[in-house]
Each structure stands twice: as structure tokens, then as C-alpha cells.
Amino acid sequence: MKHFLNLIDLTRDELHGLLSNAAQHKAAHAQGTEPRSLAGRVVALIFEKPSLRTRVSFESGIAQLGGTSLYLPGNEVGLGWRETLADFARTISNYVDLLVLRVYQHATLEGLARYASVPIINGLSDWSHPCQGLADLLTVRELFGNEKGRTVAFVGDGNNVARSLAVGCGKLGINFILACPEGYGFDDKFKADYCRRVSRHFPKEVNNPAQAVKKADVIYTDVWTSMGQEAEREERLRRFAGFQVNSKLLAKAPKHVKVLHCLPAHRGEEITDEVMDGPACVAFQQAANRLHAQKAIMEWLLT
Numbered sequence: 001m002k003h004f005l006n007l008i009d010l011t012r013d014e015l016h017g018l019l020s021n022a023a024q025h026k027a028a029h030a031q032g033t034e035p036r037s038l039a040g041r042v043v044a045l046i047f048e049k050p051s052l053r054t055r056v057s058f059e060s061g062i063a064q065l066g067g068t069s070l071y072l073p074g075n076e077v078g079l080g081w082r083e084t085l086a087d088f089a090r091t092i093s094n095y096v097d098l099l100v101l102r103v104y105q106h107a108t109l110e111g112l113a114r115y116a117s118v119p120i121i122n123g124l125s126d127w128s129h130p131c132q133g134l135a136d137l138l139t140v141r142e143l144f145g146n147e148k149g150r151t152v153a154f155v156g157d158g159n160n161v162a163r164s165l166a167v168g169c170g171k172l173g174i175n176f177i178l179a180c181p182e183g184y185g186f187d188d189k190f191k192a193d194y195c196r197r198v199s200r201h202f203p204k205e206v207n208n209p210a211q212a213v214k215k216a217d218v219i220y221t222d223v224w225t226s227m228g229q230e231a232e233r234e235e236r237l238r239r240f241a242g243f244q245v246n247s248k249l250l251a252k253a254p255k256h257v258k259v260l261h262c263l264p265a266h267r268g269e270e271i272t273d274e275v276m277d278g279p280a281c282v283a284f285q286q287a288a289n290r291l292h293a294q295k296a297i298m299e300w301l302l303t
């Protein structure tokens, strides 16, 4: 059973294939010639956390490809507490063709994947956000044509989004550099996985954002306090204070630099209005690409 839980599980060729298919979907969507490749298929979206982009882009994408989606809040189906994950996975596999899950714990996905007889897509976990990562790579490809040799500077937390993007960049030959406060970089488990399965050359980490963006083609940022970390908010605001993506930081980057943000943005914290609404920011092109990237993922798993 093929699942889409982490970008690290994909080969380089599979990643290139998904990006090509996503670009084809985007062109077909613009021309109104999309295939009905999910006709007769039912996809369940089981979300333990709120979402705008992931939920709506999946539901719209499924409808546009002729399929049907079911949105099931995690607390309504009792994911992990009403019955065992194994019983849940075995049961729901009889009713639907594909599962998209947004979960607190990545272990929930791994537990379900062991017992489900239909594919599972990770719609965000505490460990990774591979749908976001694929849309990010599609955006970088659109911006620069050939992404190989480009440099992405991630200014912020070494979180799930940063891990997925770092892996995708590593697989496609994009330089990735993380600028974060001391103690908020990549953890040892990720380092070990990356070095074993992506490259022996682990991405550079620095504590100085200006140094990170000096040669950047892309500056990427994300919220400093992710869902589930609300208790750490005050401490994080203090620690990340020097890591805001603002005009002063952009002035230290090459003139052609583009700014990406996975959204939602906390304007005035990790990014200023001036940058979000300025000409360098492509966050809404990036958000649009979620739709096309995810169509490619669903087709790869189902057809």
C-alpha cells in the first residue's frame, strides 16, 4: 500500500513526476480540460486541527476531478479514543478510497497506515507537512524554471514545514539554509534521517537571518507559534524577535529574491504587512499551488 506521509519516502524521480503532473493539472485547470480521474472515488478528510488551505484545496480538487469528499472532524469520528486506530483503519477502509488526515501526532498516521487498506495522505502532522512541501517546490520551479542550484533561506522555527521543505530541497539539489534562534533548529532524529535518506550534506543552520538571506533566491517563513504550541507563545515571541521577515531583511538579500509563506500568516510577528503585500511575496501563488500539487498526489496514489 502506497501512502504519502513524508517527502523523504519519495524517490527523486517520483518527486519530479509529481511536480510535472501538478504543473499539467494547473495548465489543464486554467483551460478547463481537467481529467475526471477521481470519478467514482470517495475521499475522507479527517481533521483534528483547523484548516483553510488544506481542507478547501482538497475538497475543491476532489470535486474538480469528479470525486466525492467527506469532511470528518477528528472528535466526531473519535480518532484514537473511540476505538483503536487499527479498528478505525480497518473499518473506514471499507467505505472510502483514500484518507487525508490532519493530526496532532505523526504516530497516529503511522498507526493508521499499518492497518488501512486504502492510501493515506498526511495533511499535516507535528513531524511533517509534505503537501505543503510539494506546493512549495512547485512554486520555486515556476519562479525559476530550473530549481537546481537555487537557495532557499528558511527564517524561523525548524518545524514540520521546514523539515518537509528541507527534504524536498535536498532531493532536488536546492540549497537550504535555516536561520533560527539557538535551540529552535532541526532535531537529532531529523538530522539522522536526512543524512541517511537524503544526503550526507545536512542543511546549514545559522542564528543570523542576514547571513542566511545574503545569497537567497527565496526567503521562506512560517508562524513562530504553531497549532498546539500556544502555551509557549510569549517565550517564542521573545526568542524569535530578531527573525522577522521585513524590508530591512529583504534589503540584505539579492534584488530578485522572492518571499514564500505557507500561511496563515501572523502579520506583525514573523512577517510585516509591507513584505506580505509587497512585490516580492508570492504566498498566494504558493497557496493556489496546493490545489494542483494535491491533485497530483491523489492521482499518484489512486490511478
Ligand code: CP
Binding pocket: 050, 051, 052, 053, 054, 055, 124, 132, 262, 263, 264
Ligand atoms: N498551510 C496550511 O496548511 O494551511 P491550513 O492550516 O489553513 O490548511
